[in-house]
Amino acid sequence: MRKLILFIICVLVGIHGYAGMARFSTAGFYELPNTGREAYSLNQAWRFWKGEADGTPYAVDYDDTDWEVVSVPHGLEYLPVEASGCANYQGVAWYRKHFTPADSLKGKQLFVHFEGIMGKSEVYVNGSLVKKHYGGYLPVIVDLSTLLKFGEENVIAVKADNSDDPTYPVGKEQSMLDFTYFGGIYRDCWLVAHNDVFITNANYENEVAGGGLFVSYDKVSEAQATVNLKAHVRNASGKNCRVTVCFALKTPQGKVVKETEKKLSLKNGKAAHTTASMVVGSPSLWSPESPYLYHLDILVKDASGRVIDGYRQRIGIRSIEFKKTEGLWLNGKPYKGKIMGTNRHQDFAVLGNALPNSLQWRDAKKLRDAGLKVIRTHYVIDPAFMDACDELGLFALVEVPGWQFWNKEPIFAERIYSDIRNMIRIHRNHASLFFWEPILNETHYPETFAKRALEICGEEYPYPYSIAACDHGAAGDQYYDLLLRPIESKLRSDKTYFIREWGDNVDDWNAQNSDSRVARGWGEVPMLLQAEHYANPSYQKDFPILCYESICQKPAQIVGACFWHSFDHQRGYHADPFYGGIMDAFRQPKTSYYMFMSQREPVKSDLQADNGPMVYIAHELTPFSPEDITVYSNCDEVRLTVFKGGKTYTYKKDPNHKGMPSSIIKFADAFHFMEWKAKARAGKQNDAYLLAEGLMDGKVVATHKRYPAGQADHIRLRLDDEGLRLEADGSDVVTVIAEVVDKRGTVKRLNNSIIRFTVEGEGRLLGGDVACVNPMPVVWGSAPALIQATGRAGKIKVTAALEVPGEARPLEGTLEFESIPTDCRQIADETEMAEVGKLKQTDDRKTSASELEKENARLRKELNQLKVKEVEKQQTQFGVGIND
Template identity: 25%
Template sequence: MKRKKNGIYLSIIGICLFLILGCSQKPKNKTNELIVDDHPRSQLLFDFDWRFHRGDVAGGEEVNLDDSQWRLLNLPHDWSIEDLPGTDSPLDSNAIGGIDIGYFVGGTGWYRKKFTIPSELNGKRFNINFEGVYMNADIWLNGEYIGNHPYGYTSFWYDISENIIFGEENIVAVKVRNEGKNSRWYSGSGIYRHVWLSVTEPLYIAPWGTYITTPEVSNPLAQVDVKTKVVNDSDKSMEVTLVTIIINQKGEETAKVETKLQIEAASSLEISQNLAVRSPELWSPESPNLYTAVTEIIDSDSQVLDKVETTFGIRTIEFTVEEGFLLNGKPTLLKGGCMHHGNGPLGSAAYDRAGERRVELMKASGFNSIRCAHNPPSPAFLDACDRLGILVIDEAFDMWRKPKWPQDYNLYFDQWWQKDIESMVLRDRNHPSIIMWSTGNEIPERGEPEGVKTSQMLAEYVRDLDPTRLVTSAVNGLRPDKDPYFATLDIAGYNYSFGGDHGKQNIFEIDHNRLPNRIMYCSESYPLKAFGAWMDVIDYPYVIGDFVWTGFDYLGEASIGWLGYPHEGSFYPWNHAFCGDIDICGFKRPQSYYRNVLWNASQQVSIFVKPPKSSFKTNPDKKDWSKWEWQDVVAEWNWDGYENKPLEVEVYCAFETVELFLNGESLGKKETNRGTQWIAKWEVPYKPGILKAIAYEGTKEADSRELVTAEEPNNIHLSADRAKIKADGQDLSYITVDLLDSNDRRHPKAENLIRFEIEGPGSIIAVASSNPMSVESYQQPKRKAYKGRCLVIVKSTQESGNIIIKASSTGLQSARLIITSEEVN
């Protein structure tokens, strides 16, 4: 591979080497990993070696602009998570977005990338694909304006074939404007997802041009229908053969079809092909079996003109009032969580591994479904849901024409809604994980005739693009005046059905009696109302699931999960929402353990203690307390100064009875069942030692948990989620940092400052703790522990070798950990 100081020289052989040595390929793109120099399609990851400037620059798009002093970086990139210039924190108490975006700062930023394409590639087609830019992206190539894309969450692409200067240096410039108040949560700023450059022959398969459905599925046979859009940008008519082969997970060919076609110059065709897969392996959360459709265009000389691989799954989905949601004919309750797009300490930067880890942690916590709130996610996130087995509601918008903030999407809706719906549905419709499309969340005009008309327009367009899935929307203010709005949808999403502002505890039953054909689900629920929300799902077959707000915590909407907003008049320095079952570091919070009990998930018994003093300041007016909270409880038995004083202990238990012991002495047995909401409570005079809960099914011991008083911490322990990562310049290792005592117990109150060092082919790209009020830098190599732990995230380079992480703190034994970065094959 030839490298220049200001760019990458792409020869035909160079394309191959760039893919193998210089790119992080998505797991599903097996063809791209094996590409050879004469391959007809090259999918180049265009993430490396961009120049960036935070702030506006006059003439930032001009070819002759001197950008040598701009920062050199790789994508994905989010500048809002970075320290503000001249400070050691990303937060500003006077940030325009305020509490909604967690006091992070947007503004304007510029990106520039230089590259050279040799003259011998003249005549090929070049598309540049941006998976996501927040927001208002303006694109130039060689000083010529290419286009604008306002919405920060949809993917978009441009054919730049006519703008490239072959054999000379090209410059792509991107101006990003995250201005004013435009979001109700942390959005991030910048080119925060991947950028791709595709190189094809003039006759090719269109971007998002493959559409796969499975209209008939049975044990002996599955019918697979494949629609392919073929584009001929050449000046001559061509006779070609379209070949589609279906490959199973073992790499075996299971079906093949060939179709001959004549395609005129400067035209396109959509071709339908039908295949049969015998003894199909069905996709489900329990068995996420995937297939790959390999589609080729072959000319009359048997030359392959284009080749595209599309991952899909074979499964059936059905919704009925009588049986609820059926996946492959089996009734399935949606154990769901809402999730924003952000990746916690990384901001919005959409590294593939970051999304994959969030899906892993959600599934490990008992979730089988995710509602993407309130926008389409990254492609890699959906790939992970397909691969790991998580059901998805893919959502388009948080508002339409009526604003929630002055500079939000309402400014662009009329001009852009159709393009953005197309981007979501055409890009994502082959993912087996997706079971519903959502057109919006808490739309302000949902109760008005104009809103009903708009909802009908959106729903019909979604159905035109993909008639195989149903359309939903998440609605609050659940009163009969919303009936016309719900009538435009297939499935009714109820935000806060239990404990919501409608004032009815049994709204599902009431609405079922009014409208017996309506299928419903709780599209958002309060953590504190987890019991009631889930009992609705258990009791009513027409209520297909519950999606807690939220499954994963996020930045912005700061402090909504605490006991009422602070009463001093300022929310600062709160910056986490603090309402997730899993916090921004990926650590489970108390409500997640309670949900384990409700769902019969992994851990069936858990012990928590109510602190004698509130964990944070509270609003004395309880009527203003947040419903997104959970009880102020912690998994700790370290209460110096409270010896012999009573502490409230609660045990979450999925079994018939539970017995609590303090230092071996029984404090009594209590029943746990639906009547007790599977919670047992004691008042326990504090004594250091061991607090243990033993659960019984009948007279037989079924499970147990304990809290043990920790001694003062004396050492640091490092543990990585993965000891081996790919040397692709983008893979991540998440390292948990625990402060332990001499018995290797984490001290739950330790807040020592930890400093980090790194050696080898890697870098520290984020540090974090679960402290929702910390104003510390996410990028400097140090962090104060919170509850005895913190997190450090390491990114690979494109070189293989051992990455050594060291952690130290005054008075503690230091720690050292080795991560192996392996060459990408």
């Protein structure tokens, strides 16, 4: 008999997150104390089986003692960094959660909220099927209120199947897909408990333009703004009742800005909406440059004035308008310049799609650090990423899942329409919402679909500042005011345009060689060429392409663009990963990252993200480095010093330049290896450096100094955590970077060592030899490792040592840090939590294949090569790779 459930109650009851930084919602809300509403994490101690399970794995008494114990988010398996071409598992997987509910939950309304289960799923509670769901990007919510048994063990069983299925979006088989499905319960799972009169969940209720809390805006300006409120309250108390719904708009410091309340009569077993509005004078408006978030508290009080439900939403008051040839207007004013951003797939090295909230936030932070202001998400994204966008000043272009696939069977369209509605319901209150993309990407669908998709957007968001976009040239684009992927010669005066993808430059859709696709390990010159390709490739002057420079020269009618792509990522139909990211799959920056960073505004602000003036020397001072020294900076002037007391070069920005904000700076013929060799031979290593100084108004505001790397001396470890400490919730993950450095601490880029990691204390290494990441080869000077927290806060010691050490080779490096207590309640068995991460199943991808299976695989590969031609055809038809 398992132990009774241990409820770990946080000291801080309220918002789940990290002190002073990231704030993550739980099942779509931020908890307030003393409201009767509580959120519990169900992430820990799920029993897991990859594959079909014998017998009745949904039954309460099913024997799962041989199953692996895992935490969610969980992605079925850990994969090598190079795992494209359908290397991931597709098929059925089972999860089982055992728990005994605490007596304090008796009489409560109880909902289990899965933020995401990939593919088609079935949810069983105590042996009974209670929910079927089709699609991997929207929540799956189950009412447990009458299903749980108190005083005994309960079991929630989930069957997750990520195999190909054309009846629901995405629909396209993974072998022809340009990203990877992965699988599993790959987002958070919550148990939400509240009283029997409560604010509903919009995704559960299925009310058009309703359910839950709906916040919209009107007449937004610096002088005032109207905040419209709509709340949906359900009565399951067994009797009719009257309640008061109270709204309080507050500053982040807790000062009340506006308050209002509404009376509401509720019949037993029924739900009703109430509406209210607030006129806010001199509002602090949300924008990418100043992402101000108000706290909106909603409370439900009974007839005696007692609070019986409530929670908090963070909202940003803003208006977004696309005014045809005038372009983007934000908060009642024309937006200056282009709003530039990137596309993002959600997978991470080793983990696949199963990112904890902290990695979602770090992704957003790294992209905002680079000066990017909009993210195209490709499907309905993790709520934590949307929370991060709100907080960091990133617009999010949210899409319904779909790519190059249409099924004529009616069920397919019906499920897309459902996805559109629920996409809007889950993200409609976010300040960062830029516009919806409800159509299927690069797809030949009927015109009636495009028209109906737009109608649904209007039905679900019938208020100002809601915009939907369609691919330029796709069926039904005449119904949309905002079009994507324009060809300039075909701009129409009654439309506004946004470039959804640019920057990729493949030679053909089979080999896919490109100067935009550069693995970090290929070194200095390829990465410099990638950066120049994205910026303004002068070396391609006879073949002009769409780039940062040319986009910035386009008319205001083209409001901005998202380049392809932010991170290296795995793919389905192609054997190679996509290497076009400005960071690799572990989020380690390439040279192009700093080029993008140099395009941000040089004025320091109070953004959480890195901002203000910067200068970066993109030169490694190796014998193989270019003679020209490249520098990226957003300053008015850059001064480069070569050697102490040596030659000084100066660059001044052209104030009349009409293209990208900051051109690439090249100091020609400034590096000669033999001069550096002479300094070293003369014992003047400390004088041999490059110093770049960025100046504004004649004053130095940013500096960057580089020395050539000497002999490898030791291994240095650092946390790549963006200031977010590892949380001891059993699921959180942080990246640790091991770097081979010389005595001065300069990274030895030209190094091919192999490093083995060991972890002690309250952490565990993810992937290991199963994913070919331990030992880990050094790539361009560094080797990353993913460390997951246990369920207990405490010290963690990570050691990195050479796989083959020697007396004259660097000694091992160590890093000690501590995980912090989680501020989130958990429902987990301590004994089972201790079993998390202990592998009990073999990696079935490594089993040997029969000769027949090998021949079938060969034939499938040939067939896939033929199908790739159709992928190429659609990408060409929808403008991918067009250089106008």
